Amino acid sequence: MANWSDPRMVGTAPTVDLGTRSAAFDAGLRSYMLSVYNYMASGVLLTGIVALLFASSGAAQNIMFGPGLLKWAIILSPLAFILVMNFGLNRMSTFGLQASFWGFATAMGLSMSTIFLVYTGASIAQTFFATAAAFLGLSLYGYTTKKDLSGFGTFLIMGVVGLLVATIVNIFLQSGAMQLVISAIGVLVFAGLTAYDTQRIKSMYAYVAGTDMIGKTAIMGALSLYLDFVNMFQFLLSFMGQRD
Numbered sequence: 001m002a003n004w005s006d007p008r009m010v011g012t013a014p015t016v017d018l019g020t021r022s023a024a025f026d027a028g029l030r031s032y033m034l035s036v037y038n039y040m041a042s043g044v045l046l047t048g049i050v051a052l053l054f055a056s057s058g059a060a061q062n063i064m065f066g067p068g069l070l071k072w073a074i075i076l077s078p079l080a081f082i083l084v085m086n087f088g089l090n091r092m093s094t095f096g097l098q099a100s101f102w103g104f105a106t107a108m109g110l111s112m113s114t115i116f117l118v119y120t121g122a123s124i125a126q127t128f129f130a131t132a133a134a135f136l137g138l139s140l141y142g143y144t145t146k147k148d149l150s151g152f153g154t155f156l157i158m159g160v161v162g163l164l165v166a167t168i169v170n171i172f173l174q175s176g177a178m179q180l181v182i183s184a185i186g187v188l189v190f191a192g193l194t195a196y197d198t199q200r201i202k203s204m205y206a207y208v209a210g211t212d213m214i215g216k217t218a219i220m221g222a223l224s225l226y227l228d229f230v231n232m233f234q235f236l237l238s239f240m241g242q243r244d
Helices: 013-057 059-064 069-087 094-118 121-144 150-173 176-208 214-240
Strands: none
Touching (some): 013 059, 013 094, 013 176, 059 094, 069 094, 094 214, 121 176, 176 214
């Protein structure tokens, strides 16, 4: 990376050069973050469309609420895509990573189709817009704050692990009260992760700017924000959703 403040350079020229480089960096950062948000928003849109179409087809009712291995294949397929994208990041091309991201968003749509079979359309829409408003505010905070949020990362990841364990336990307990507690904690954890991941993605730009990793990093950043949004939406739906 170029040395932006070389002490050997004197006079007015370095100031002009610094300002030019700083402006170029800021423009590149804005373009990079816009790419991240475009991927993320497009992924959420694709997931919603696939979920609605699959639920409306009638097949989701039989598959997702019936016996058989196909149901579990659909439920677990998003996790398979995440593992492939994370462990294959360095070997995959940018195009291959894009294809995996769209495949992941499609698989999530199939998996999330059940919300249209359980909750009313109006409550789903209300929860979606509430989540979108919260996400925008939290992501904006993560982007603009001068406070270093990296210290919260380990705590938040531990929270995700705790939520996963509690959810598995509650599959067997079937406790409504425990589910409400899990949902409340889930909203808070993924709200925190939204701000944390935004700052982390923004900071990553300085390391990948001008390299062939910038496109891949944008896609993986979008994946992180997508997961924050979708998980916050699902946990919030437990409170705001009205069942059919």
